[in-house]
Amino acid sequence: MAVPDTPARTPQPAAAAGGSAKVTAGTAPYVTRPTRWTLFTRTFIPWQLWRFLRINLKMIRIIRSTRTR
């Protein structure tokens, strides 16, 4: 079963040998960032109560499909 090669994704910045190959989060222009609405919903209690229920159900589904045979 063939495993595809790693797809070309975000490029590594060219860093001079000897220096750090660090990518600085604040200046990485290609990075996806959350909107204010997304940040708000992450701690908005009514929405998170719903997500708590949904995520638990999803995890139970995974656990049920993973039961040892």
Add this chain to the structure above:
Amino acid sequence: MSRVVILGAGISGHTAAAYARKWLGRDDTVTVVSPNDSYNWIPSNIWVGVGLMAPHQVMFPLAPVYERHGIEFRQAWAREIHPEGDPAHPDPFVVIEPSSGGAEKIPYDFLINATGPRLRFDKTEGLGPDGHSLSVCTPEHAVQASAALDEAVQRMHRGQRQRFLVGVGHGTCTCEGAAFEYIVNLEFELRARKVRDKAEIIWITNEYELGDFGMGGMHLRRGGYVMPSNLFTESLFAERGIDWITRAHVSKVDKDRVCYETLDGAQREQEFDFAMLLPPFSGVGLKAYGRDGDDITGRLFLPNDFMRVDADYTAKPHEQWGPGDWPRSYQSPAYPNIFAAGIAFAPPHAISLPHTSPNGTLIAPAPPRTGMPSAEIGKAVAASIADMIRGAPRPTHAASMAEMGAACVASAGAHLLTGTAASMTVYPIVPDFGRYPLYGRDLNRTFGEIGLAGHWIKILLHHMFLYKARLRPGWALIPE
């Protein structure tokens, strides 16, 4: 009457012991051998490492639990396996070394090797608590990390800037997920202690891309797209102002800097004031001897000291890797009454694609096999052994990581109202490009989401799994 001996009382060994006791008759004995007197719920060590929990909140003494449930407990190091006995003892036995000294032979009919990893800080010069970096692999290490964090925060309160370096300390490490949890919790904690503006936080990893986690990454449905997990992880880091270094093999840790090589072969340095770097793992180094005392360690173990089981260990290029390579029963091919569970079994190969630098340095995460998979494997092995004791000719239960999903909740800040966690599920753990041609995984059962609900789930799991591990009433109803 049958004797089941389990080496190790971590997540896998403890689970196997509990189920073996539950499923075997009272005439059968279950013996656990562990050098530690306490059980440690390792996933919560990261909270000890940032000072949010005390060690007693992630540990409990094993002896009273085992006594209550009729499991014999020996606090000792396991040293040797004699699967054919010796001229004086025809039955197979293990040699253990109690903490009080001396050596003792423990006979067995079935043996489960769940000894977990040996923390190989020695693979990188200067790595580890005895060198210049910290760890959260054990509660003791986590307490040291917490104390060092307190000192760094004191310095920041005095106006000094501090550089935090978190990640893995070798090109072949696994457990990137634990280091990931630590760095985002560290960032949250620095904000809570009102010193975030004086901290530079850097992630250093052997992953080819962020979000690989030793599983080759994963794909998630999000906002009408199927996106790779590196976008998810980069976003999480960028949002928190965490910088990152990927494709790195740390070769040396000095007092104030690490030396590392990147996949392009360049030798680089990164300075730090505080470094928490996880070590690579190997097996614990058990030896095996035949009836006449000849060394048969190579028949039971690979050179990395992990135990050979029913996996396909044929060396082959990654294009030929398949789900069928992964073990199902975890039975030793050499001795049918020996099994390995959890980290102690030798995986057939990595899950992430291997990469080597022009200097020949392997920079590739080893496959993760902690938490849920370890417990599932321990349970499956215990079920097979119970059936074999009742007469089954071969193992009856399977727990292949290529047919198993995993649920993981990575804490990203511990607060009941403002904390968050990344909740993730992946199915299967080992990608199966035959069943799921494009992404290797079932996207209906692979998802990731960040939010406060994840933190609530993380707290719930912490208490639920410790309740289960204490074998309190109804423990078996709680899933692995």
